[in-house]
Every structure is written in C-alpha cells, then in structure tokens.
Amino acid sequence: MKKLRVKKGKDLIFRKEEEDAFIFTPEDANIRTLNENGAFIWEMIEKKERYDEILKSLCLKYPKVAKNRIKKDLDRFLGELKKRGLIE
C-alpha cells in the first residue's frame, strides 16, 4: 500500500473540530469518527502523502514507540479505511 488516495467519486467531507474529527459520506449519510491520530493520518492521505511519509511522520511523533508497532497500527487503520471504502 504505497500509494494512498481518497476514493474517487466519493465526495467525502472531512471535518476537524475543537474536540472531534469525522468523515461524512453524503451518499449514505454515514459518519466515521477519527481520533487525533486518525485525523492526522487522514489529512496526510488528503495531501496525497505516500505511505512511507506517513509512517515516518508517526515515528517522529512517537519516538519512544517501536517502528514496527506503529507500522502495525497504521496498517490496521488503513485496512479499516479501505474496508469502509474511504481509500483506494
């Protein structure tokens, strides 16, 4: 999963608020909530950052956490996004 991008034709709306972040899909009015890190990753995906760049940024953000643990979490999160049809 080197290239990540928001699913085409989905017309997704990402909202970042004071306390919350969520993705809204108008076609089915579904809301997916993201925590701070989820929002951080989503913003990077929207900016068309590559997988390696996102992983690197997370490792910089959490220098005390082993890279393979962060990678595992990131992969799982991206899998969740893909399962929900939000990225391709």
Added chain:
Amino acid sequence: MRGVLDRFFIGDFKRHMKKNRQKNYILNSLYINPTGRCNLKCRHCWINPYYSNDTGASGNELKPGEIISIIKEARELGLANIKLTGGEPLLRNDLEEVFEFCAKNGIKICIETNGTLIDRGKALLLKKYNVDFISLSLDGCNPSINDSFRGVKGAFRMATDGIRNLVKAGFNPQVITCLHRRNVENFEKLAGLCKDLGVSSLKINPVMPVGKGKRLIKDKQNLGVKEILHFKNHILPGIRNKFQYDIFIHLPPAFLSLKEIGKRGKCNIFGILGVLPDGNISICGIGFHVDELLFGKPLRDRGGLKRIWRENKKLNELRKHVPDRLEGVCSKCIFKKICLGCCRAEVYYRDKNFYAPFWFCQESYKQGLFPESRLIPSTSDKGMPKRKIKQE
C-alpha cells in the same frame, strides 16, 4: 479497531436499528402514560395534565391487566423496555402487577416521575421489581424557586425526600430540570444539591414550545437559543468540573461533541409507541394534543397493536420519509440520520408537518449559531431562512 497504541481509532456511528431479520420494524419501547392526571401544576409541562391528588385509577384509565395485555402484544413486536411517564405515573398505586409482569419477563422499566409520591415503601417496591431507571424532576435549588415553577407548595420537600428514599433503597436516580429564567442564576446550587442528594446524573431540558411551555415562552421565562448555547459552552463546563458527575443539557446532536452524541440517548422514533391513559396509541405522549396522531385502541380495534404498528399510515409515512424529506436546516445537517430531526412529535404539533425543521436548530441557524462544521456543504440555500454569519 484498537491498535497497540490505541491512537488511530476509527468508529462508525450507530444509526437507529429499524428492522429485524424479517424486515419488520422493531417496537423497542412503549411510553406508557397510565394517567393524564398530576399532583403538580408545572409551568412548563408539555403534557398539560389536569390537577388531581387522587391515587389509584380513574374511570377512563387502563386497568393494570389491560396495560399488561398491550405489553404482551408489544413483546411479539420486539419490546425490550417500557417507560412509565406522565401525568404523574405514581399517582397510580395499582401498578404493582405491571411491574411484576415486566420483571418476570425481562422487560426493562424506566419511570419518569415528579418524585413527590416516593415514600420509603414505594422506593422499596420499585427496587423489589428491579426498576432499571428512575428520573425525577427538580427545577430549583430551594422551595421558593422550585415550588413557584412546579405550582404546588411543598413540592421541593416532597421531591427531595423522594430522591433520598430512592437512594436509600439502592437506586441511582437522575434528576431532570427545566432550564428557565429563575433557576439559571442559581444553577450551580442546584447541581450541588443534586450531588449531595446522591443523584447519578442531572439532565437539563430547555423549555419546549409545547403545551404549557408555549405560555412560558410567551412570558419570556425561557432562555433563548443564544443563552442556552452560552450556558452549555461557558457555564456548564465549570459546574461539571466542580461537582464531578454527569451533568448535561439535552440538545440535538448537531450541538454536541461526538463523544456526547455516542453517550446520550436519542429519540428513536422508529421504535417507539405511546400508550395514552385511555388505551389510545400514539407516537408518544403527543397524542394528548394532536388528534390526527391517535392511531386507535388495540384492546378495542380489530388487529390490535400489531395492525397499528405495521399498517398505520402516519407511522409508515414517518418511516418512509424521515430523514430524507426533512426541511430547513435539518435537511442540511450532517447528523440527520442519527438525529432524525430531533423531536418529530413537537414539529408535527406545531406545523402539522412531519418534515419541518426542529425549532432549536432552525432558530440557531437563523441567528448564525448553528455549527458550520455540522452542515452539509451545498450550493443551494433554497428553502433556507436568512441567517446571520456570526458564530458563537
């Protein structure tokens, strides 16, 4: 999804479960109004019951056995819980049979009461039948504020005694309070009193423009949308922080954080029916006011409750078109599938239209106070009111 860091969490909002495997709608809750009478004369009451201190059933009210018959039929439609509400439900001192039936059959019981009739014996009786949740009303931190709002001298003492009796019996009751001009200044004292009494949560309701609430609004005894939002955003956090228990204001999801939306109950209009004292069925207690929303009497009419639930035109209209046909700001709200337009009964009462926007949201939109981040971007503002641009 939970990862090692538990930091990337993504969650899906649960929407209202509407149908079972057989594609039938599930009747999850019955809101049962065993009486249309009340021993208080509250100035905001949306039901507007008639004043009475008489306990027991009056002539036109369902007998306990009749209430049980309706509950039995509702079980076949998926019933999981009942809410006994008002008039004052505990004026009916003959409901033990109903409690017993529910307890034996795993049906959860919730009671909304003014609390003034809960002596030690009543509290123990409710505990005996494992009543799940009890909310009581208190509208001021002292007898002067509370009793003038509740319309009967002594209401404060009786309600606080009721809370004490419930706590002693092992309940964690909730207090529901109506936010109005006279109690807002002393709200911190009220929150402190509730904490001292041992309540588990304090729910704050704005005055609803229904029943007697309309008069209260006309007399400007309510708080406007701007004042309510100021209270929620700037006053309440400090009070909550000071007393460290669950204090919240009941507002549509568009005004709540995602965490609050997940935590708070929302009106699942697709899974509820109201049972009025005379056995008539409605969406909820709104049938007290709106004749078109009386769907018939299951104990009298052919086909009973099942027929009403499955075939009533108004219910089917609601199911088919809410939230897709919601109008005004509700049509543009990101949370419309979760919120379902907040209180459709209130909207119908006011406009005779299930799809009109909810008053609080529409008014806040007009005043530029509806959160921009909760609106679906659209190029068209057709049908929308003019609004100020400023956000709070």
